Amino acid sequence: MKHQFLLLCVLVIFFSVAMVEIGSDPVQDDTQPITTIMQRLMMDMQTIEVGIWNENYETIWSGAHNILNHPKIPADQRTEIAGILGKQKMKAFAALDMQVHNQADSLAKDALAQNMNEILKHYSIIQQGCVSCHSNFRTEIIEGR
Numbered sequence: 001m002k003h004q005f006l007l008l009c010v011l012v013i014f015f016s017v018a019m020v021e022i023g024s025d026p027v028q029d030d031t032q033p034i035t036t037i038m039q040r041l042m043m044d045m046q047t048i049e050v051g052i053w054n055e056n057y058e059t060i061w062s063g064a065h066n067i068l069n070h071p072k073i074p075a076d077q078r079t080e081i082a083g084i085l086g087k088q089k090m091k092a093f094a095a096l097d098m099q100v101h102n103q104a105d106s107l108a109k110d111a112l113a114q115n116m117n118e119i120l121k122h123y124s125i126i127q128q129g130c131v132s133c134h135s136n137f138r139t140e141i142i143e144g145r
Contacts, residue, residue, distance in 0.1 A: 032071040034081070034141075041067060045130070048107070048123055052116075060119055061111035067104035067126070084144030085137060093137055100129040 032040075044066040051059030073081070082090045107122035 030071060031074040034073050034077055037070055037073065040070060041130070044070075045127065051111075052119065052123065055116065057111045057114045061108050064104045064108035064111060064122075068101055068108060080145070081141055084141055089137065089140075093133065096129050096133045096136075100126050100133075103129065 044063040047063030047066070048060050051057065051061075051063060081093070085093060103122045103125045107119055107126065110118040110122060
């Protein structure tokens with residue numbers, strides 16, 4: 001029990017410091033650079049995982065809520081990414097983004113209902129969506145910039 005509490009304290013401190021370095025609350029900002037958004041999404045996924053391991057539904061909800069409400073990519077970056085990926089790949093990119101958002105919405109609702117089996121299902125799908133997006137588009141976008 002002491003180890004779990006210590007781990008949770010360390011994670012809370014880490015996330016607090018990281019959020020201060022990245023900026024203010026994501027809901028308050030309309031847009032953020034894609035790298036900042038991805039860093040926040042990574043932290044939100046870690047928040048959900050901590051919540052799952054500790055069966056803390058409030059923590060799970062918080063991570064899912066942040067994913068669902070993350071800032072948008074600025075218009076100039078969206079245009080740049082669309083130019084790099086092209087029309088077909090951009091549609092696939094958008095589809096994965098929509099999948100992640102839909103699953104985050106379902107995960108948040110299941111956290112409120114304290115339905116761990118459904119939470120695990122949605123978390124897995126979100127994780128697959130993130131990894132699919134990275135494996136299909138990340139290198140191309142980075143190299144195209």
